[in-house]
Amino acid sequence: AQTVTQSQPEMSVQEAETVTLSCTYDTSESDYYLFWYKQPPSRQMILVIRQEAYKQQNATENRFSVNFQKAAKSFSLKISDSQLGDAAMYFCAYGEKLTFGTGTRLTIIP
Amino acid sequence: GAVVSQHPSWVICKSGTSVKIECRSLDFQATTMFWYRQFPKQSLMLMATSNEGSKATYEQGVEKDKFLINHASLTLSTLTVTSAHPEDSSFYICSVSPALPGDYTFGSGTRLTVV
Numbered sequence: 001a002q003t004v005t006q007s008q009p010e011m012s013v014q015e016a017e018t019v020t021l022s023c024t025y026d027t028s029e030s031d032y033y034l035f036w037y038k039q040p041p042s043r044q045m046i047l048v049i050r051q052e053a054y055k056q057q058n059a060t061e062n063r064f065s066v067n068f069q070k071a072a073k074s075f076s077l078k079i080s081d082s083q084l085g086d087a088a089m090y091f092c093a094y095g096e097k098l099t100f101g102t103g104t105r106l107t108i109i110p
Numbered sequence: 111g112a113v114v115s116q117h118p119s120w121v122i123c124k125s126g127t128s129v130k131i132e133c134r135s136l137d138f139q140a141t142t143m144f145w146y147r148q149f150p151k152q153s154l155m156l157m158a159t160s161n162e163g164s165k166a167t168y169e170q171g172v173e174k175d176k177f178l179i180n181h182a183s184l185t186l187s188t189l190t191v192t193s194a195h196p197e198d199s200s201f202y203i204c205s206v207s208p209a210l211p212g213d214y215t216f217g218s219g220t221r222l223t224v225v
Contacts (some may be wrong), residue, residue: 033212045216102154
């Protein structure tokens with residue numbers, strides 16, 4: 001079975017600075033999807049970024065980018081120029097049925 | 111992306127009663143919908159995959175007789191928690207995947223409290 005591990009329960013970053021959230025996963029598949037979702041206090045799940053495993057190029061969405069290391073089964077999220085609105089729980093997820101990690105609570109320090 | 115409406119947003123029910131949660135795809139015909147459960151301060155766990163016109167596929171450990179799923183149309187899936195108990199209190203969220211794999215839209219969730 002696939003597993004997703006987020007080793008950082010909580011992270012904090014100064015506003016306008018850069019922060020990286022870690023995620024590792026375990027799978028025997030060669031082609032799959034990886035995701036980062038954001039869950040603000042409203043609890044609405046919002047897709048931040050998506051990576052297809054067969055694509056070697058790291059996905060980027062504005063201030064959000066990933067460092068996808070397929071051999072190491074690592075999928076970290078980098079948030080640049082952090083903003084107060086980025087404060088939320090961030091979940092890493094694997095595959096079409098979305099196996100989620102335990103989440104990282106990100107706090108933005110003004 | 112798709113627009114998904116989930117109702118109710120919160121519900122309180124007495125132990126032993128049943129509660130129905132609706133998930134509607136407003137602008138997309140969804141042959142497949144997904145139901146997740148999230149306990150406080152925990153991650154989302156997939157409960158079942160709802161298939162239009164056929165039986166739902168339940169994940170291991172999820173009681174199909176307790177969590178009844180009906181996907182009678184391409185725009186509506188319902189989750190009924192039968193004979194609810196306090197341990198069923200949780201946040202329930204549905205999602206649809208309208209396009210290519212990996213394009214998921216979530217409902218706003220339902221907070222269920224069983225007293």
